Amino acid sequence: MDALLHLQGDPESPLTPFFLIHAISGLALPYLALGSLSDDSERPVYGISSPTYEFKSYTLPSTLDSLAAEYVNLIRREVQPKGPYLLGGWSMGGMIAMRMAALLESQGEKVLQVVLVDSSNPETIPPFATKNEHEILTSLTFSHVSRGLEMPGCPPLNRNDSDSSIATTSCSSSDERFFNPIQMGASTPDSEICSEEELYDEEYDDDDDDFEDDDAVNMMEWPSRMRKHIFNGLSLIACKNAPSKYGPVIAQVTLIKCASLDKLPPLLSDTRRHAIQKLFRDSKSGWRLPQFRTLLINSAHDHVLDAEHAEELTEAFRKALKSVKH
Incomplete structure (x- = not known):
């Protein structure tokens, strides 16, 4: 697109x-x-x-x-x-x-x-209190947005993620409500909570692409890319609260x-x-x-x-x- x-x-x-x-x-x-x-x-x-x-x-x-x-x-x-x-x-x-x-x-x-x-x-x-808060907000936000756009599938936040507390906040709960992610996702000077390296921990995994030279995104990839965009978008806001x-x-x-x-x-x-x-x-x-x-x-x-x-x-x-x- x-x-x-x-x-x-x-x-x-x-x-x-x-x-x-x-x-x-x-x-x-x-x-x-x-x-x-x-x-x-x-x-x-x-x-x-x-x-x-x-x-x-x-x-x-x-x-x-x-x-x-x-x-x-x-x-x-x-x-x-x-x-x-x-x-x-x-x-x-x-x-x-x-x-x-x-x-x-x-x-x-x-x-x-x-x-x-x-x-x-x-x-x-206000800043994120913990990394876990950042991940939970990503899960809740993605859950609502993907339902609103009728996007199939809710991929995990990270393919290596084994945190059970995050798994319980994935797309399975019908009681989850979306809330303003910008009010939730805040800025913080604490590099232990959100470092610049962490911003790119959510790089996109294209190893399974059959066309390695094709840089175009297929719509079937939208859900995973949206979730990672939400995560990285919140990271961007959470780490950078200085005036323009x-x-x-x-x-x-x-x-x-x-x-x-x-x-x-x-x-x-x-x-x-x-x-x-x-x-x-x-x-x-x-x-x-x-x-x-x-x-x-x-x-x-x-x-x-x-x-x-x-x-x-x-x-x-x-x-x-x-x-x-x-």
Whole structure:
């Protein structure tokens, strides 16, 4: 699957394209649930998926800033060489979009707006307490996402994994509920919990590939690659909580914030539970920028792109983009 997906609108339109960055799954496909984001259905809208679903050799960058630079290069190469730019994303996607905006502005480009969908500021999120917490969050997140996308099979976190506590949190439980992985997966300076070497412990195993020279990813490989993307994505966030090296964002930022909080899993520590509740009560979800506004949507984080909420989210996007005249 190509990393860049045309979602809607006219690619030849003079209106500024709108780029939506993937959440923790690495897939932009959920954005297909959105209705038209412009009155005349003209503005081109693109989704950015992780190249892990396109190339077997792809390796996740080691920082959010590096990932943002990769996606900025993709946009410039494939769609829009020069600004102004219009960016957004759900959950982790919003975090990446903010880093992309900061990078573009540092290069002298204009960013018209960044639209966040229930994205928390990663700098305000508490760290993982243990490696086991990281693995459990990966299992729970993958379980929900794979069911939502009707993806078959739930491969183990690691083919050498023998930890029975992780096995009990795999896809077999019907009581598992997805929760905001970005609020769960936090940043930590403790290299014993998440070192840079650990980030790449989840390298993809292609030994069973019948076509060693073929770098294309088959859809049957998506489940295992998604789980590893979730693990490595949480690692990336968990190890790198510093502010962007490109500085604070100057552009207008709109947060489309969910007005309800999902039931939190009993496996969470009290520290993490309290942090999630605090971020939920904060109208800015931890962001501290003067050019910031919040729009509420009557949904919970993990259901915001479900069919019953897609129309309301579409209207929130349209309201956020109404001030963008070109």
